[in-house]
Amino acid sequence: MKPVKIGLCGLGTVGSGTVNVLARNQRVINARAGCDIILAQVGARRDNPHCDMTSLNVTRDLMEVVNNPDIDIVVELIGGITYARELILAAIENGKHVVTANKALIAEHGNEIFAAANQKGVTVAFEAAVAGGIPIIKSIREGLAANRIEWLAGIINGTGNFILTEMRDKGREFADVLAEAQALGYAEADPTFDVEGIDAAHKLVILASMSFGIPLQFDKVFTEGISQIEPVDVVYAEELGYRIKHLGIARKVADGIELRVHPTLIPAKLQLANVDGVMNAIMVKGDAVGPTMYYGAGAGAEPTASAVIADIVDVARTLTANPEHRVPYLGFQQGSLSDRAILPIEDVQTAYYLRMSALDKPGVLSQVATILSDSGISIEALIQKEADDEEEIVPLILLTNRAQEKDLTAAISKIEALSSITGPITRIRLEPLK
Amino acid sequence: MKPVKIGLCGLGTVGSGTVNVLARNQRVINARAGCDIILAQVGARRDNPHCDMTSLNVTRDLMEVVNNPDIDIVVELIGGITYARELILAAIENGKHVVTANKALIAEHGNEIFAAANQKGVTVAFEAAVAGGIPIIKSIREGLAANRIEWLAGIINGTGNFILTEMRDKGREFADVLAEAQALGYAEADPTFDVEGIDAAHKLVILASMSFGIPLQFDKVFTEGISQIEPVDVVYAEELGYRIKHLGIARKVADGIELRVHPTLIPAKLQLANVDGVMNAIMVKGDAVGPTMYYGAGAGAEPTASAVIADIVDVARTLTANPEHRVPYLGFQQGSLSDRAILPIEDVQTAYYLRMSALDKPGVLSQVATILSDSGISIEALIQKEADDEEEIVPLILLTNRAQEKDLTAAISKIEALSSITGPITRIRLEPLK
Numbered sequence: 001m002k003p004v005k006i007g008l009c010g011l012g013t014v015g016s017g018t019v020n021v022l023a024r025n026q027r028v029i030n031a032r033a034g035c036d037i038i039l040a041q042v043g044a045r046r047d048n049p050h051c052d053m054t055s056l057n058v059t060r061d062l063m064e065v066v067n068n069p070d071i072d073i074v075v076e077l078i079g080g081i082t083y084a085r086e087l088i089l090a091a092i093e094n095g096k097h098v099v100t101a102n103k104a105l106i107a108e109h110g111n112e113i114f115a116a117a118n119q120k121g122v123t124v125a126f127e128a129a130v131a132g133g134i135p136i137i138k139s140i141r142e143g144l145a146a147n148r149i150e151w152l153a154g155i156i157n158g159t160g161n162f163i164l165t166e167m168r169d170k171g172r173e174f175a176d177v178l179a180e181a182q183a184l185g186y187a188e189a190d191p192t193f194d195v196e197g198i199d200a201a202h203k204l205v206i207l208a209s210m211s212f213g214i215p216l217q218f219d220k221v222f223t224e225g226i227s228q229i230e231p232v233d234v235v236y237a238e239e240l241g242y243r244i245k246h247l248g249i250a251r252k253v254a255d256g257i258e259l260r261v262h263p264t265l266i267p268a269k270l271q272l273a274n275v276d277g278v279m280n281a282i283m284v285k286g287d288a289v290g291p292t293m294y295y296g297a298g299a300g301a302e303p304t305a306s307a308v309i310a311d312i313v314d315v316a317r318t319l320t321a322n323p324e325h326r327v328p329y330l331g332f333q334q335g336s337l338s339d340r341a342i343l344p345i346e347d348v349q350t351a352y353y354l355r356m357s358a359l360d361k362p363g364v365l366s367q368v369a370t371i372l373s374d375s376g377i378s379i380e381a382l383i384q385k386e387a388d389d390e391e392e393i394v395p396l397i398l399l400t401n402r403a404q405e406k407d408l409t410a411a412i413s414k415i416e417a418l419s420s421i422t423g424p425i426t427r428i429r430l431e432p433l434k
Numbered sequence: 435m436k437p438v439k440i441g442l443c444g445l446g447t448v449g450s451g452t453v454n455v456l457a458r459n460q461r462v463i464n465a466r467a468g469c470d471i472i473l474a475q476v477g478a479r480r481d482n483p484h485c486d487m488t489s490l491n492v493t494r495d496l497m498e499v500v501n502n503p504d505i506d507i508v509v510e511l512i513g514g515i516t517y518a519r520e521l522i523l524a525a526i527e528n529g530k531h532v533v534t535a536n537k538a539l540i541a542e543h544g545n546e547i548f549a550a551a552n553q554k555g556v557t558v559a560f561e562a563a564v565a566g567g568i569p570i571i572k573s574i575r576e577g578l579a580a581n582r583i584e585w586l587a588g589i590i591n592g593t594g595n596f597i598l599t600e601m602r603d604k605g606r607e608f609a610d611v612l613a614e615a616q617a618l619g620y621a622e623a624d625p626t627f628d629v630e631g632i633d634a635a636h637k638l639v640i641l642a643s644m645s646f647g648i649p650l651q652f653d654k655v656f657t658e659g660i661s662q663i664e665p666v667d668v669v670y671a672e673e674l675g676y677r678i679k680h681l682g683i684a685r686k687v688a689d690g691i692e693l694r695v696h697p698t699l700i701p702a703k704l705q706l707a708n709v710d711g712v713m714n715a716i717m718v719k720g721d722a723v724g725p726t727m728y729y730g731a732g733a734g735a736e737p738t739a740s741a742v743i744a745d746i747v748d749v750a751r752t753l754t755a756n757p758e759h760r761v762p763y764l765g766f767q768q769g770s771l772s773d774r775a776i777l778p779i780e781d782v783q784t785a786y787y788l789r790m791s792a793l794d795k796p797g798v799l800s801q802v803a804t805i806l807s808d809s810g811i812s813i814e815a816l817i818q819k820e821a822d823d824e825e826e827i828v829p830l831i832l833l834t835n836r837a838q839e840k841d842l843t844a845a846i847s848k849i850e851a852l853s854s855i856t857g858p859i860t861r862i863r864l865e866p867l868k
Contacts, residue, residue: 001758017722021580021722022580024721025580025581025582025721025722028581028582028647029579029580031647031766031767031770032575032579032762032765032766032767033579034758034762034767127577132723133578133720133722133723133724133726134726135572135573135576135577135578138569138572138573138576138577139569139572139573139577139728141466142569142572142744142747142748143561143569143572143573143741143744144567144569144740144744145463145466145467145743145744145747145748146455146456146459146463146739146740146741146742146743146744146747147455147459147462147740148459148462213462213465271705271708271709271729274705274708275705281727286567286740287458287459287736288451288455288459288567288736288737288739288740288743289566289567289730289731289736289737289740289741290567290730290731290734290736290737291730291731292567292568292728292729292730292731293727293728293729293730294573294726294727294728294729295705295726295727295728295729296723296724296725296726296727297723297724297725297726300724302721302722302723302724303722303723303724305580305722306578306580306581306720306722306723307577307580307723308580309579309580309722310576310577310578310579310580313576313579313580314576314579317758317759317760317761318755318759320759321752321755321756321759322755324435324468324751325751325752325754325755325759326751327751328466328468331466332465332466333465333466333468336465
């Protein structure tokens, strides 16, 4: 096969990682692809000292790459959604295949981009957009093609997982660990994307679309961050046999699809509960295969480059193939996507961990249990600590059975109105992931 | 695209699972494949009550399926290596694509089969041959295509892992758990394939070929079973922070490739150490991606069917494509395989767990340490238990640093010759998997 020419746009962390891995592993990559993969041009606004610039054909004008008639595949690694969208749409318009690591762009503008690419008969590949080097897109889209996916649950933000791991291992406070994560370069100066779950929501939307064959619907994801988690919740969760993880969860239920990112208690013995630090992992449950899990580095220069280059090899191999021979963008043929509704969080059913502060007097538990029971919610486990000598307030921790979010919210309001309960109730969702 | 017609040979556990999943998930499978996948004929020597025979076009003559001009893809699920080989070679000769779950056949005759398939320009897909429903073939061959794979280590035999899990959790003896596994139907009446590591060796050979781009070389695998593991070793391993798993390990080192199946101490905190019961998992370390892991059911009707059907979808999609657009059988283009040597076990370097029985008198440890030290082997950890009042024999447990197998074997002979050491020394290899 004739050589395939790559135009790479963006020479930040992932860009330089891609340049370096392409150079270092050239022989093995070409032997797999069945053709020479040539980095023909690099568009970068500035040089990057982490790669050997002298061997690169660099332009400062990224549109020059997109308009270069020699280029077969445009690799978009600039990030952001405005200029990256223009760049990719221009590349598609020019009949070029696209590889991107841009989760925000795919999550928010993927439908438009795929429609344009379909029109022009080109591929858009985005393995690097979710969970770095873990081949999770390929696994769901192709490896589990026989299955109706029932649910998936993933640790898909390394910063959040690092923070929760430190809180558990060392009993540290959220704000304290966040400051360290920022100092280590894991978290951005504005950590909102990571700790409020927006980054995870971008990735979840992509995984859910491929799993259930639905269009990308970023605006429908429920998102709750980890900034409200207190060390005491981590401790009580352990005591009850659970761990708190910040999960992206997508589930198909009778009346629609759940799409949610939130702190979640999961059984401590699960593989997923033992994914620590900045590592990522995704559990996927298919009706035929049962539960599966995929684990690895979710970010970083070379792990992400690994996914970018895997896409390049895939695209290179089918460059001149009839489009129908290629894997569809979301794993389902265009036109066969389902319009199944995304459920609002009020309609989601899950179990709950509740922590409240109660006056240390008889009858409080009975009042709480009655309110829950009247809402059809039963208590599955309970921790009631003795008060210290001087304290009149005791913590009361409950695990409930599976209930509808709106019923639980209503019950919480009633419990908070009790004179024997002081302050707001902490609510963390709980999933057995079975 | 026009419908793709499947001819399925073999209606045992996996065959009936495949029939059932194809029927149940027909809509979603076709939406992914972009064409109708039709089970046109089934070759089976007898009916299987686990699937609805009335809807099937059954023949008792399997060669009829292979010679049926309507059939595009022959799915071989009969197992065994003699007739299955004939069947597959005949199918290839007839220009049909092949999907198989037959690990023994691919491991022992894959080179011949791939050469024949290459000649005829057809695909042979075998995702189901390794680790059931886990898409490990696709992950290594395509998902990690950017990487030089450094090593992989897998729990790839569920029966063996079930036995070791029970021994650890309940302190049971090997023979006792094996009898239960046979009663539960996990292990065959002749359990040799499972517990002596032959089944794992078949799978390891396939994974190693794809990882390192080498031909399949089943006759070169070192294989050691788990029947010699005693409950006391499981206990000492835990005490030292390790777990014993029966692993298939493939590693690229400076002077060749290690291919070995044996009981292995691995750090207890590793994800892989916590893969319990009949579940499978494979760690793969790539130079770019770092460590990754893939977890799921390694056997069973529907998990294996999941992999068979994923292959069918892949093959269906590229049925009429130019062969160069397809993924090569072993992930590397024919003709680009390396002739890197497989190392004999004597030349393998690993760390070791040694358990010996010593007379309870001064100077024994010093004698043992001197022999090891003279062979360039150092002691990394040690357990020396006090003797019971009446006992004159004490157990002595050592962990060594990384050493060459032949040096360790020589040192063991010398230690066993000491008058202060009674009986043979138990040796279990140890890998940090870092």
